[in-house]
Amino acid sequence: MRFPRVTALDRLTLDIGPGVTGLVGSNGAGKSTLIKILLGLSPATEGRAEVLGLDVATSGAAIRERVGYMPEHDCLPPDVSATEFVVHMARMSGLPPTAARERTADTLRHVGLYEERYRPIGGYSTGMKQRVKLAQALVHDPQLVLLDEPTNGLDPVGRDEMLGLIRRIHTDFGISVLVTSHLLGELERTCDHVVVIDGGTLLRSSATSDFTQTTATLAVEVTDSETHPDGTGALREVLTDAGVTLIGHDGIDTEGLPGAGHILLIEATGEETYDVVRDSVAGLGLGLVRMEQRRHQIAEVFRTEQGAARTAAVPAAATTAGVVQQKGSGRDEH
Numbered sequence: 001m002r003f004p005r006v007t008a009l010d011r012l013t014l015d016i017g018p019g020v021t022g023l024v025g026s027n028g029a030g031k032s033t034l035i036k037i038l039l040g041l042s043p044a045t046e047g048r049a050e051v052l053g054l055d056v057a058t059s060g061a062a063i064r065e066r067v068g069y070m071p072e073h074d075c076l077p078p079d080v081s082a083t084e085f086v087v088h089m090a091r092m093s094g095l096p097p098t099a100a101r102e103r104t105a106d107t108l109r110h111v112g113l114y115e116e117r118y119r120p121i122g123g124y125s126t127g128m129k130q131r132v133k134l135a136q137a138l139v140h141d142p143q144l145v146l147l148d149e150p151t152n153g154l155d156p157v158g159r160d161e162m163l164g165l166i167r168r169i170h171t172d173f174g175i176s177v178l179v180t181s182h183l184l185g186e187l188e189r190t191c192d193h194v195v196v197i198d199g200g201t202l203l204r205s206s207a208t209s210d211f212t213q214t215t216a217t218l219a220v221e222v223t224d225s226e227t228h229p230d231g232t233g234a235l236r237e238v239l240t241d242a243g244v245t246l247i248g249h250d251g252i253d254t255e256g257l258p259g260a261g262h263i264l265l266i267e268a269t270g271e272e273t274y275d276v277v278r279d280s281v282a283g284l285g286l287g288l289v290r291m292e293q294r295r296h297q298i299a300e301v302f303r304t305e306q307g308a309a310r311t312a313a314v315p316a317a318a319t320t321a322g323v324v325q326q327k328g329s330g331r332d333e334h
């Protein structure tokens with residue numbers, strides 16, 4: 001997709017299956033542009049795309065009948081109530097009057113709007129407005145919803161509630177979801193699959209579990225005994241002899257783990273690592289307090305993969321917050 005001064009999407013090839021998929025990228029990465037192409041609202045300069053088996057270039061209206069869309073920006077009329085607005089949107093989607101009213105009541109209840117739904121939208125909080133936007137995307141019972149930055153402007157509690165609602169769209173109703181965010185971290189609990197784009201190109205598309213499971217680390221904590229007053233030290237020696245890789249031998253990165261210092265971090269290469277740890281602890285006659293798998297957060301994995309060069313180019317605050325790097329921020333934004 002080329003605009004006069006910028007190529008918003010550049011040879012992006014990907015396939016998105018059913019379930020909940022996160023589309024992650026910094027501001028200007030091309031997320032909204034992709035959604036508008038998929039809705040058949042904005043024709044791509046080159047290339048092709050299909051949604052639910054329908055060609056976006058020729059079947060835009062048919063796609064929009066089957067798909068719900070929650071736009072990023074505030075687009076709600078301030079002087080009507082949520083009920084009036086969502087009924088109107090249901091009617092626009094072709095539902096008869098009675099069905100539109102029933103579906104509206106159900107959907108608004110589902111997104112957590114109750115008595116407030118009779119008040120004008122202009123007086124709503126950001127969280128309530130986001131819920132109305134979500135409700136209008138769901139009211140006609142679509143097969144798929146495209147949600148553009150649904151957590152924008154929400155505080156942490158509102159964000160968690162919205163993410164919970166999004167997850168339930170799929171688990172309760174079987175509706176597939178494509179949800180965009182510039183925060184990689186917030187999608188890992190919500191999405192089955194994550195697609196990362198940057199500057200209009202595809203960086204990665206994989207199952208959320210692939211992001212988090214490939215680099216498992218085991219945290220092991222043992223007791224001391226009379227024979228081994230430093231149980232941790234004794235275990236470290238035995239494990240090293242057994243060929244197990246210990247992470248950060250001296251300056252161990254045990255940040256955030258309770259009892260740090262008495263915990264060994266071990267690289268788990270497979271099932272056998274667990275057996276070696278168990279047998280070593282038993283062999284030394286120590287008590288095993290814990291052996292737990294630390295799943296890496298996807299932001300962490302992603303940062304490692306992207307390497308130092310790109311990380312160095314962004315302010316530290318942006319990376320520690322799990323924000324995908326702001327590579328595109330130097331370009332003109334609309």
Ligand SMILES: Nc1ncnc2c1ncn2[C@@H]1O[C@H](COP(=O)(O)OP(=O)(O)OP(=O)(O)O)[C@@H](O)[C@H]1O
Pocket residue numbers: 003004006007008025026027028029030031032033034072149331332333334
């Ligand atoms: N109608 C347009 N005319 C010109 N340039 C555009 C237009 N729409 C988008 N762009 C440009 O295309 C690029 C991608 O924009 P897009 O809105 O898709 O990004 P995004 O990932 O959704 O980011 P954001 O979350 O900030 O909206 C940006 O550089 C943007 O300035």
